[in-house]
Amino acid sequence: MQEEIRLKPIGVIHSAYQQQNGTPIQPSLSGDSVGWVEVFPEFEEGLADLEGFERLWLIYxxxxxxxxxxxxxxxxxxxxxxxxxxxxxxxxxxLLGLSCVRLNGREGRRLDITGLDILDGSPLLDIKPYVPKFDSFAVERVGWFARTLPDEVRADDRFSK
Ligand SMILES: C[S@@+](CC[C@H](N)C(=O)[O-])C[C@H]1O[C@@H](n2cnc3c(N)ncnc32)[C@H](O)[C@@H]1O
Known part of the structure; x- marks a missing residue:
């Protein structure tokens, strides 16, 4: 039996989306949907220098x-x-989500972001800067997605609780 891992949220993600049905399915397909990240006070010091980045990975x-x-x-x-x-x-x-969002600004422990596919109130587990040199690869194979990569798609409720 593998040991269980307990995680402590570092904040909350705020967005306009309250339910899966109708929410964009990836940041790159979400237009300019606006939201913000609230980082809990005990983690604020860890945000130093984040404002220099245009994009962030959110893990939630x-x-x-x-x-x-x-x-x-x-x-x-x-x-x-x-x-x-x-x-x-x-x-x-x-139940881990990974979204690469645009960082528009930081005020203290508030991060203003766009490009969300994330429900309002999602518990935030980690933030990492998006660095193209590390995170972007030119690839030839994208599996079954090769057959279908539309510009705009919204979720339905098939994976809902
Ligand atoms: C296809 S998933 C992709 C999420 C992330 N970009 C990823 O690849 O891990 C995006 C959908 O997750 C759902 N979603 C977002 N936040 C959620 C949450 N806190 N709980 C349940 N579903 C959520 C929404 O319906 C959204 O359309």
Whole structure:
């Protein structure tokens, strides 16, 4: 039996989206949806120098997804099933979400961001700066996504609690 890992949220993500149904499915497909990150006071010192970055990775808990997640899912962008780890489904073991958002400004422990696919009130677990040299790769294979990469798609409630 593997040991359990307990995580402590470092803040909360605020957005205009209250439910999965109708929420953009990735930051790059979300237009200019506006939101903000509230970092808890005990972590504020860790935000020093973050304002120099244009984009951030947010790692958060997909707290309103179905935790009983099947290991094969039918994702938003396909009508065929795929292994959950070959998708970006919000219902997955550990319910971890990863979004690369634009940082527009910082005031103390408030970060103003755009490009959200995140529900209002999502518990924030970590922030990392987006660094193209580290995080961007030219690739030739994108698996089953090659068949379907639309410009705008919204979620429905298939992965909801
Ligand atoms: C397809 S997932 C991708 C999330 C992230 N960009 C990723 O790749 O890990 C995006 C969807 O997750 C859902 N979502 C966002 N925040 C959530 C939360 N706190 N609980 C449950 N579902 C959430 C929304 O329906 C949104 O459309």
């Amino acid at each position: 808990r997909l707290d309103r997804s179905n935790p009983d997640c099947p290991l094969r899912v039918k994702p938003y962008l396909d009508d065929r099933e795929h292994g959950v780890f070959a998708t970006r489904s919000p219902s997955r073991p550990n």
